[in-house]
Each structure stands twice: as structure tokens, then as C-alpha cells.
Amino acid sequence: MRLIVHNMLSCNIKGVVNKFPLRIEAEKVTVKEVDFNPDFLRYMFAKIDWKALVDGARSMEYTELPDNAPDTTTLESDETFLRKFHHALLELHLEEGSLVCPETGRKFSVSKGIPNMLLHEDEV
Amino acid sequence: MSNRPELLAPPEIFYDDTEARKYTSSSRIVEIQAKLSERALELLALPEDGVPRFLLDIGCGSGLSGETLSEDGHHWIGLDISASMLHVAVEREVEGDLLLGDMGQGLGLRSGVIDGAISISAVQWLCNADKSSHEPRLRLKAFFGSLYRCLSRGARAVFQVYPENIAQRELILRQALQAGFGGGLVVDYPHSTKKRKEFLVLTCGTVQTSIQTSKNEYDESCSEDDNSDDEESEEVGVSDRNRPRKRQRTNTKVKGREWVLRKKEQSRRKGKNVPADSKFTSRKRRTRF
Secondary structure: OEHHHHOOEOOOOOOOOOOOOOEEEEEEEEEOOOOOOHHHHHHHHOOOOHHHHHHHHHHOOOOOOOOOOOOHHHHHHOHHHHHHHHHHHHHEEEEEEEEEOOOOOOEEEEEOOEEEOOOOHHHO | OOOOHHHOOOHHHHOOHHHHHHHHHOHHHHHHHHHHHHHHHHHHOOOOOOOOOEEEEEOOOOOHHHHHHHHOOOEEEEEEOOHHHHHHHHHOOOOOEEEEOOHHHOOOEOOOOEEEEEEEOOHHHHHOOOOOOOOHHHHHHHHHHHHHHHEEEEEEEEEEEOOOOHHHHHHHHHHHHHOOOEEEEEEEOOOOOOOOEEEEEEEOOOOOOOOOOOOOHHHOOOOOOOOOOOOOOOOOOHHHHHOOOOOOOOOOOOOOHHHHHHHHHHHHHOOOOOOOOOOOOOOOOOOOO
16 A cells, blocks of 8 residues: 555544544555656645645655645755655555554554455444 | 356455456456456546546456556556455556455545546446345445545546346436436447446536447447357448338230230221221330320
8 A cells, every 4th residue: 555545545434524644553664666757746746635645654664755745846846855755655555554543543454555444334 | 157246145255265366367357357447448538638647446356457547557546345356466466556445335535536437347236235234225325425525526437337237227327416426328339238338427526518429339340259259240231221112113015016906996896986007006106296
């Protein structure tokens, strides 16, 4: 599971209001290279929740991202930043661990890189 | 498959380790999935500006349909309820991210983040109640409602569906429209029992003017080997079918000179005023007359 997916996942339990972001408990993290595409990064930047991305990256021991979201000029011209953004968003993989709902504390396990988002019958 | 898998077992049980591996290693299944995915991607009508999109593959299985998305350069999330299928996908090292989840429980994605969604032969599973807690209408409602929320404005969702009957198709379509989607059904090859494919094309938000019409059988330039016996051998022309079949006029035999002379003799015996016989008797008149 990559952080681009973590940035979109929310807790689906019935009645939960504070669904996003899920907290990451990482046990095993891998890095896989992905082709660098600045257009896609700029396109996705508009949809990314920046704080969730920074927190998620820190949970996976990557601390190179700035706390505050960069402005448009940085996005357009700063390739160093784009490389860091690319690495955090698309190349870090959570292989083993769990995702924790911020409100209920429910843990969704991640095994072989696949989060298990199945709910029990009473949670639907 | 001679039997519909929905009637045999729930998807997470039917697609166990054996069935998942068998499904993925079948070259015919791989080919069919690739064709359906290409068609779904075509119907998705993504803008061709060269920027990859972030798509959702619902019921991705072992990643056969997602591979078409990767070949087009897009990034995708695959969602499936069968852990065995997802494990086969991991072994095949698919490029998309995989989620183990039940679409009938809602998708659990943030609002407005998905640029498009495809689904190959998966949504009809929602019409079956596999547990006592399952209610097909509510599961379809949860699915389409959460999908509508997570799609961005103007995005599309294309489902290749395999409904059991008309009631199932109408149930799926009604739940989609009630969730707020526009759009409808696109049927490729509607007259062929084997080649017929149904795509549910849904638009989120702004309604676009044109929806692509379905493919016709005669548009196909070359026939596939395994479908050659099914296809018609030659085209029937439209003009042939519409021309009314007029009956041929029978050409009656023209009576000769002997008949005319005999008739004149009969008339004389009856006392009628008959012209005299001559060499011109029974000859045709000039056209000018």
C-alpha cells in the first residue's frame, strides 16, 4: 500500500464522523522505484491532504517533507521537492502493519501490502 | 463457465486458492478480460492531455483488468473481496495498489478523489444475498452512494455487468440513478447471444451531450477464431431485405392469323357485318396509330 492510497482511505464504520486520516502503524516498509512524472504529481497535489501525507510519511520513517504545504511556484519549479513528494507518495510501500481509525481505534491489518478493510456485520 | 458462479458460492469462498489460480492462468479468460477492460476504458472517455489519471478498479480480482489501466499509463486502486485473488495479483506484481474490501459495505474512500472507475463482471454479485445480514438493495445503495461521493465532478464509472435477468439489470440501474448518477446502458453486439456485452456507463455531476453508441457486429473487421462458428457467414444487404417481391407477369401467347380467320367466319354465320379478308388480316398496326 502506498501513501497515495492511504491519503484516500477513510474509516467506513457506521456512525463514525472523524474518518480521516487513518493512523499508520508500520512494521515493514519497502521502497519500489516508480517512473517520475511531474505532471501527475502536480495533478494529484490538488487532491492530496498534505498533513495526512506528512504524518503518514513520518510513520513510515520518511521525514523529508516540509510541514506546510508548498505554494504553486515551488510545485512548478522545484524539482528537488517534486522528487521528495514523488518518493513519499508513490515509492514508499507499507507491507506489514495496520491502519487505525482515529475515532474508534479499530485496526485494519495490512498484510503483504494489502489492507484488509472488511467490516464485521455489526459495523456495517 | 457453464454455471453462474453467483449461484454456487459467495465470491470470497468461490474464488479460493485453486479457483483463483485457475482463473488467472486461463489464456481465454485473460484475453476476454483485456478486451472488456479496453472497451470500458474507451467508454470512460478520459481527456487525452497526457496526464495519467487515478482510477478505481472494483472487483479487480487478480489484476487482469488493472493491467490494461497500467498499460495506458494510469495509476489505479484495485478492490476485491477475495483474498486469494489478491494474493495471485501480488504474485503477478501488478502495478496498482490493492485493497481487500466488500463493495457492498461501501468503498471507504475520501470525497472527490477518484478520476474514474471501471468494473469488469463484478457488480452482479451484489444482487445475491449470501448472508442473512445481506440485503441486495441496501448493498447496492451503499455501493453506489459511496462511489458517487468519491468520484470527482464530471468523472465517469463504467461497469461491465452480467445480469441474470431483466429484473436484476433494472435493480442495478435504478439504484445507480437513485444515488445521483446520470447515464445508462450501452450494449455491444445486442443480437448475438454469445457476444453480447452490457456496459453500465454512469456520469457523476455534469451531464455530457454525447454518449457513445454501442458497437455493431458488422463493424468488426476480422472474426476471432473461437467465435467463428457463432458469427454470421455473410452480410445481408439492406436493399435486399426491403425490396417488395413483385409477381412476374405471365406472358400470354399471342393468337395467330388462323384464329382471327376462324373468328371472322363465325361472325359472318351469325349475320354480323364483318370486314373482308385480305393479306393484312391479323397483322400488327403501325405504332403511330
